[in-house]
Amino acid sequence: MMLAIVLAAGTPAAGLSTATGEPLADRLAAQLRRAGADQVRFAADLDELAGLADSATGPLLVTGADLVAHTAVLRHLATSPVGPTVALVLTDPPVPGRTAVREERGQVVVAGPVGALDGDATGVFGGALRVGVDDLPNLAAAARAAAAGVLPVATPLGPAGDVAPLPVAGGGGSPASVAAGGPGSAVDRLFAGLTALGTLVFAQRVRLLVAHRVADAAGLTAAEAAVTAVDEDRAELRLSVKERDDFFSTYFVSTWSPYVVRVAARLRLTPTGVTVISVLFALAAAVLFGVGGRLALVGGAVLLYLGFVLDCVDGQLARYTRNFSAWGGWLDTMADRAKEYLVYAGLGFGVTHAGLGNGWALAIAAMTLQTVRHMTDTWYGVLHDEAARRPRTAGGGGGGIGDRLNAASTRVQADTGSLSYWLKRTVVFPIGERWALIALTVALFNPLVSLVAVLVWGTLAFAYTGALRTLRARWMWVPVLDTVDATLHRDDGPLAVRLPVVRPMGPLTLAVIAALGPAALLVAALVAAYGDGSAAGLRWWLPVALLVLLVGGLGARAAHNGPLDWLVPAALRAGEYLFAITVGVVGDVPPWLIFGYVFVLTVHHYDLTARLEKRQAAPPLHDATLGWEGRSALLALAAIVGFAGIGMATLGTYLLVVFVASVVLAWVVLPARAARASMVPVRTGGGAPG
Structure with missing residues (x-):
């Protein structure tokens, strides 16, 4: 059961009324119910919120009383699958009394009052957060500390750059630091204290939707107009597509897959059901690749492409309908690899069946190479997540080629849509490019050319990513x-x-x-x-x-x-x-x-x-x-x-x-x-x- 709490303490907007005459706090409570909260409570102060956190048995959805947003913003926050504790982060201009944040890889790594982050802020706290069950003790401790006027402050200790918060009840080491000073409103102080107590907080952006924190009637009127100007359902459908995807997926799938998502939603298909259908498409493609013959190869290529479209649709449908589950996420990961390797098997059989060589040897090599690559991809991602949460140890040092590579990579990733951006995303041979290469080569040539192409590009990509990642990892020393x-x-x-x-x-x-x-x-x-x-x-x-x-x-x-x-x-x-x-x-x-x-x-x-x-x-x-x-x-x-x-x-x-x-x-x-x-x-x- 999810409990939502509207915290009005220290919020000038608490007494404002909307254009319909409804108190802003009451409308926010109604939105929280539509967003999935089983129960909504109003907390007069932080001490009352701490008591509610102590007795809660499920996740808590906490908002200030000054938030004007689409209901979908709150629903996305309540259902976000990125982690147990998630905070709304906005790009609004920073104003005194609000909490600025710096995020890396979707994690809040620094939180503090506006002006204390020395220009490193990537956004401002949006006045709403979801707190997972395991983090509720920290939430209660942060609420009591903030109510007492105590804000945990992370301070550098020694040359290693480690941080440790000043003592607070229930405190511990902190992967996110809090800059000196104290935010104004109760929900801001609560959020700053929560990060200082070592809580891993993920950032939730609104992107195409609208959310603003207001302080007066004029701000409320402007925010309501901004919300009304955006079609909520259309924005949600567009948001179902990943913000940053690979070149092939972006331009050859996601340009039309949202229409499939809408149809699937109307047919009440589940993401898991779409995943199963995509597996069947890949299996059929593998069979056709094994049968051979130009018509079968072209048909298999078409089925492979459609199977990849459905592979994208299952995730988009999950995001559109907010139908997330641990089982669905696990199944999607496992199905992706099983589909790809079934296709390798079909290609290997097709090569052998056509007398073009030992296709099974090539298929085994492709599967082994891709699996080892995926193992490095997984752990390199974990490495970066960990690096975002804590500073380098004393042995890491600074500068050097690793520092330059990291800066260059950051610049390229920030230049979204540029030629260098797409080259960087394509050269690593992601899943979309692999399936596109297989479909094109098998349709135009034969399974042998397809497997050889996968092996050659995969080997080059492995060498490229392995070399650069090794240099950057040595620099990070995490x-x-x-x-x-x-x-x-x-x-x-x-x-x-x-x-x-x-x-x-x-x-x-x-x-x-x-x-x-x-x-x-x-x-x-x-x-x-x-x-x-x-x-x-x-x-x-x-x-x-x-x-x-x-x-x-x-x-x-x-x-x-x-x-x-x-x-x-x-x-x-x-x-x-x-x-x-x-x-x-x-x-x-x-x-x-x-x-x-x-x-x-x-x-x-x-x-x-x-x-x-x-x-x-x-x-x-x-x-x-x-x-x-x-x-x-x-x-x-x-x-x-x-x-x-x-x-x-x-x-x-x-x-x-x-x-x-x-x-x-x-x-x-x-x-x-x-x-x-x-x-x-x-x-x-x-x-x-x-």
């Missing part, structure tokens, strides 16, 4: 992997966590060494296979490659706080995939089976990264997946005794069953149990049910 469960995201099994720690080599060096062993044996196996027709003679080298692979486990219990340790998961994924492919080549396993096994591994690993991105817990049956080293050891054993194909098929089937069972547990069984438990009366001390 540890990331030590902020999460490293064992989980490394995917370590029972063997790796028991291996000793090797120093002075760090976990990244060990992980890279681990990947080099299987890579070397794979090259030798491919040379033997294409030369003599068989690589079976290298079977007894598999234990050596396995031992080299296990070197990666020597860093499992080491501190992952190096500036490049965010690359460890990707290096371990590369090592495991290369070893599995090597076992398949040496053991003469059918290429389609190798593809299937690696595909199951990617599904397992994307499950981990999807949960990381959605801030979810580990899969319920994660321990049953045996870890990267356990799976590799079993494959090696099966190959040594001459049953590589049977071993790979059995292990792959087992992992797929574990994955499906884990999904059912995580998204069906456990939520149902939790719902039933919340409805069961609790017995205490032998008394009657309460």
